[in-house]
Amino acid sequence: MALCAAATRSDLQAVLxxxxxxxxAADLRVPxxxxxxxxxxxxxDGAPFNVGEATVSxxxxxxxxxxxxxYHLGRDQTKARLAAIVDALWQDDNRRAAVExxxxxxxxxxxxxxxxxxxxxxxxxxxxxxxxxxxx
Amino acid sequence: xxxxxxxGAGFTDAVGQTQALFRVLMDAMARPGSIGRMPFDxxxxxxxxxxxxxxxxxxxxxxxxxxxxxxxxxxxxxxxYLRFHTGAPLTDDPAQGAFALIGxxxxxxxxxxxxQGLEDYPDRSTTLVIAVEELAAATPDNARAFVLExxxxxxxxxxxxxPLPDDFRAQLQRNRARFPRGVDCLFACAGRIAAIPRxxxxxxxx
Amino acid sequence: xxxxxxxxxxxxxxAHTLLAHTRRGAPEVPEITPAQIAGQLTLAAExxxxxxxxxxxxxxxxxxxxxxxxxxxxxxxxxxxxxTLPRFGQSVPLDTSAMAIERRISATYKDLPGGQVLGxxxxxxxxxxxxxxxxxxxxxxxxxxxxxxxxxxxxxxxxLDGESLIERETRADDAPAPDITxxxxxxxxxxxxxxxxxxxxxxxxxxxxxxxxxxxxxxxxPFVGEIRFGEVAVEFVPEELGFPVPLGNxxxxxxxxxxxxxxxxDKPPQFTRGYGLVFGQGERKAMAMSxxxxxxxxxxxxxxxxxxxxxxxxxxSHCDNVQATGFVxxxxxxxxxxxxxxxxxxxxxxAEYAAREERVEEExxx
Numbered sequence: 001m002a003l004c005a006a007a008t009r010s011d012l013q014a015v016l017x018x019x020x021x022x023x024x025a026a027d028l029r030v031p032x033x034x035x036x037x038x039x040x041x042x043x044x045d046g047a048p049f050n051v052g053e054a055t056v057s058x059x060x061x062x063x064x065x066x067x068x069x070x071y072h073l074g075r076d077q078t079k080a081r082l083a084a085i086v087d088a089l090w091q092d093d094n095r096r097a098a099v100e101x102x103x104x105x106x107x108x109x110x111x112x113x114x115x116x117x118x119x120x121x122x123x124x125x126x127x128x129x130x131x132x133x134x135x136x
Numbered sequence: 137x138x139x140x141x142x143x144g145a146g147f148t149d150a151v152g153q154t155q156a157l158f159r160v161l162m163d164a165m166a167r168p169g170s171i172g173r174m175p176f177d178x179x180x181x182x183x184x185x186x187x188x189x190x191x192x193x194x195x196x197x198x199x200x201x202x203x204x205x206x207x208x209x210x211x212x213x214x215x216x217y218l219r220f221h222t223g224a225p226l227t228d229d230p231a232q233g234a235f236a237l238i239g240x241x242x243x244x245x246x247x248x249x250x251x252q253g254l255e256d257y258p259d260r261s262t263t264l265v266i267a268v269e270e271l272a273a274a275t276p277d278n279a280r281a282f283v284l285e286x287x288x289x290x291x292x293x294x295x296x297x298x299p300l301p302d303d304f305r306a307q308l309q310r311n312r313a314r315f316p317r318g319v320d321c322l323f324a325c326a327g328r329i330a331a332i333p334r335x336x337x338x339x340x341x342x
Numbered sequence: 343x344x345x346x347x348x349x350x351x352x353x354x355x356x357a358h359t360l361l362a363h364t365r366r367g368a369p370e371v372p373e374i375t376p377a378q379i380a381g382q383l384t385l386a387a388e389x390x391x392x393x394x395x396x397x398x399x400x401x402x403x404x405x406x407x408x409x410x411x412x413x414x415x416x417x418x419x420x421x422x423x424x425x426t427l428p429r430f431g432q433s434v435p436l437d438t439s440a441m442a443i444e445r446r447i448s449a450t451y452k453d454l455p456g457g458q459v460l461g462x463x464x465x466x467x468x469x470x471x472x473x474x475x476x477x478x479x480x481x482x483x484x485x486x487x488x489x490x491x492x493x494x495x496x497x498x499x500x501x502l503d504g505e506s507l508i509e510r511e512t513r514a515d516d517a518p519a520p521d522i523t524x525x526x527x528x529x530x531x532x533x534x535x536x537x538x539x540x541x542x543x544x545x546x547x548x549x550x551x552x553x554x555x556x557x558x559x560x561x562x563x564p565f566v567g568e569i570r571f572g573e574v575a576v577e578f579v580p581e582e583l584g585f586p587v588p589l590g591n592x593x594x595x596x597x598x599x600x601x602x603x604x605x606x607x608d609k610p611p612q613f614t615r616g617y618g619l620v621f622g623q624g625e626r627k628a629m630a631m632s633x634x635x636x637x638x639x640x641x642x643x644x645x646x647x648x649x650x651x652x653x654x655x656x657x658x659s660h661c662d663n664v665q666a667t668g669f670v671x672x673x674x675x676x677x678x679x680x681x682x683x684x685x686x687x688x689x690x691x692x693a694e695y696a697a698r699e700e701r702v703e704e705e706x707x708x
Contacts, residue, residue: 002575002588029146029221034428036578036589038397039435039519040541040619042533044497044596046511048435049519049534051541051619054397054576056430056589060220071430071578073590074398114442119486121444124460128452198431198581199524220582223430 004083005072007106012082015102019095023064025085031059031077063088144180144213146193146221154194161191164322164331169284169293171273172329181213185267187324188237189217192265196224196235203233203250203262207240230262238266241300247307250319258316261334268297271325276339282308282332283339292339295330297323308338365410379403388593388622389413393663394420395523395542397592397621414544414663421664432518434577434586438596438619439497441572445623448498449566450600456495461571462623498568499598499615508600508613529655536638536658537631541620543661545627551651551661552633560649562636563602564616571595571623595624599632606644614643 004012016022036056039048059081060069068088070080090099147153156175164172180189196202202224208214215226227233231251238244244266253261274281274294281294282305301307311318311334318334332338366373380387380403390402394417402420409415445461448454460466502508519534527535540548555562573591580587597618605611616636618628637651650656660666 002590005588005590030148030150032150032428034430035396035424036430036576037432037521038576038592039433040438040537040594041435041511041513042537043499043511043615043617044438044598044619045499046513047519047534048516049537049541050432050521050523051436051538051594052392052395052397052621053424053429054433054589054592055401055427056578058430058580069583071580071587071589073576073592075401115489116486117444118442118489120484121459121461122489123485123487124445124462125487126458126460198429216582223581225581 001070001083001087003103003107003110004070004086006110007083007103009076009079009082011106012079012086015086015099015106016082018102019089019098022085022089025061025063025081025088027081028060028062028067028069029058031057031081033057033075033077059084061085061088064092066091144178144189144217146178147176147190150193157190157194160329161194161322161331164329165288165320165333167288167293168286168331168333168336169282169289169295170330171271171295174324174327174329177327180217181211183207183211183239184214184217184237185239185324187327187329188239188265188267191322191324191329192218192224192235192237193221195263196222198223198225200234201225201227201232203227203230203236205236205238205240205244207243208237233262236262236264238264241266241268244301246301247311247319247321252314252317252319255317258318261317262319264319264321266297266300266321266323268299268323268325270296270298271323271328271330272296284332284336285339286336288333289336297325297330305338305340308332312337365408374407376400376403376407379406385623386411386413388624389545389627390416390420392621392624392627393417393542393544394424396420396424414667418664418667431578431581432521433589434579435516436574436576436592436594438570438574438594441570441574441594441596442591443495443570444572446495446568446570446572447566448568450568451498451501454495454498454501459495495570497598499600502567502600502613506612509603509615511615527658529658531654531658533635533639536654537617537619537635539658539661540618540631540634543631544663544666545624545630547661547663548630548634549626551637551657552630554649555633555637555651560637560640560647560652562599562616562633564633564636565600566629567598567600567615569595569597569625569628571625593622595620595622595628597625597628597632599629599636601636603643609643614639 034056035053037053038051040051041047042049054073055075056071056073057075057077057080058069058071059077060067061081061084063085066088068084068086068091070083070087072080072083086099089095153176160172160174164170174187174190176190177186178189178193180186192202202218202222204214204226218224219226230236230245230249233250236250250262250264251260253259272295274296276283276292276294278294278296280296282297284293315334320333321331323330380399383406386406387399387402390405390413391397391399394402401423402416405416405419406413408419443459445463446456446459448458499508503510519538520532522535522538572593574594575591576589577586578589579585599616599618600613601616603612603614614636616632618631618635620627620631634651634657637649638654638657640647640652
């Protein structure tokens with residue numbers, strides 16, 4: 001599910017493309033955008049406080065016998081609905097393997113992007129060395 | 137991750153339909169004793185009635201909690217339906233609910249068991265939503281009618297709602313005496329709605 | 343007296359059309375897109391998210407475009423937008439120690455686990471205008487290095503905690519914090535309420551207040567224990583599901599300010615903490631917030647107080663730039679009747695003054 005949250009709308013369209021045919025999805029709840037109040041902790045590890053809100057879109061669908069849902073940052077209700085369909089298909093034991101295979105490609109791309117960012121960040125790490133040691 | 141999603145659909149046009157129903161509820165509260173029409177039906181799991189479901193989906197949310205009477209809370213599908221469509225927390229304590237859904241008015245708790253609000257924040261009281269079997273306009277001389285006076289009523293308003301507890305009229309009078317604290321009541325049946333807010337004076341004997 | 347007047351509709355409509363035209367600027371210059379603002383004026387969009395108190399980079403960018411780059415106006419637009427949305431709930435409190443770090447520095451320890459990671463910073467630039475940017479020169483590819491353990495680094499405050507040299511945060515329970523956007527704040531405010539107000543407060547106002555504490559108006563002897571910036575995962579427990587679901591990542595800046603405390607009758611001398619946490623890469627804001635957070639705790643530590651930054655009611659009532667702009671800018675609305683009344687009053691007082699002067703002169707002549 002974290003993967004679907006990080007994926008783009010076109011990622012999910014591509015994933016569902018590989019899983020066709022899919023029976024039509026019915027909305028259990030119409031896709032909707034709302035707010036979640038993001039809480040931090042005082043000092044990073046203390047009691048909670050409110051940092052500010054974030055937009056969140058959600059969807060809940062029924063595909064055949066299975067229901068699926070999604071909650072994502074942002075206002076893309078279409079993406080949330082696609083993710084809910086992916087979730088519903090994943091609930092189906094007969095399709096789970098195919099869903100995971102289709103998502104693996106997205107996962108590999110997201111991991112590669114994160115690795116590049118981490119490597120670029122690591123290159124800005126300071127290596128201190130002592131210039132002069134004044135002992136005498 | 138497996139989620140148990142509910143049976144029973146919510147509104148198809150959540151914004152438009154809840155706004156329309158909000159208007160109906162506001163009018164019912166503003167004109168106590170008048171009979172309003174609820175424009176649509178839902179198909180919630182029994183014994184939750186379509187009227188109670190529509191009002192809950194319109195009014196309850198993450199910050200407006202729901203109390204269900206024992207007949208409703210005994211059915212797991214009802215709780216799941218309401219949680220899913222409203223996101224509202226469900227509470228066991230009638231004094232904690234922003235809204236109370238009452239499916240069996242014969243055995244409902246007394247009005248003073250619900251949150252009465254505070255002198256400084258009278259809005260923090262419970263609004264009772266009561267599913268009755270009969271709801272009809274009446275003339276003020278009808279012995280079965282609730283006859284009301286007060287804000288929003290030209291002279292007198294009257295309507296019949298039943299079944300309700302035997303001493304309900306007396307309870308409403310005590311509720312009125314607590315003003316500005318006290319609860320507000322909505323009565324719903326077969327697509328119709330009427331209200332007795334705490335501002336209404338109940339005329340007639342016990 | 344109250345006089346209702348009508349008129350000006352056509353002028354207002356035309357002014358708005360002119361605004362749209364002026365916003366577009368010279369037609370031969372390509373129109374700016376929200377994606378360009380979010381991607382290239384990122385810190386402006388992030389400031390709008392922080393002070394608009396709404397995490398949504400695309401929305402913040404659009405607001406900046408609509409506001410012609412006026413960030414306070416953009417913040418106002420974002421605040422107005424959030425009122426149109428339903429609230430789904432509160433997130434699980436963020437775990438900033440699990441941040442995917444893009445910058446992390448400490449001014450208190452040179453060699454700390456995880457290291458000093460500069461990230462994309464303006465520090466050490468010479469603040470010379472770069473005319474190559476105007477020419478559209480290509481930027482070199484960033485260097486890469488083995489990431490190792492740079493991704494997750496322990497908090498600096500945990501290092502001091504080993505010797506009990508620093509105060510511990512209390513974490514009795516995880517009851518949701520009171521929300522100043524839902525329940526009106528009353529004074530004295532709790533620290534969680536203060537931090538919420540500061541997190542959405544105006545950067546300029548908080549910067550000035552933080553600066554004032556350094557210049558002696560409520561000294562707090564601050565050191566930057568740590569500043570970190572990067573992405574943190576947000577989780578949320580929907581009421582109908584009852585288990586946490588990942589929503590995605592938000593970019594945040596956290597500042598741990600470490601302050602000397604000389605001790606009191608019931609507390610030994612130790613270091614205390616001021617805390618800053620803001621949406622986006624907002625180092626200046628996070629630092630200012632942590633300075634003001636600590637200054638507002640003066641009372642808690644029995645310290646001498648009275649400086650502006652220590653005055654909770656003053657700070658919290660005036661740090662919101664949407665509230666401030668509303669009240670200041672309302673002065674330009676018609677006050678014709680109020681002013682007529684004042685005009686009459688001043689004329690009468692002048693007449694009385696003139697009469698008095700005349701009397702004094704007459705008496706002098708007599």
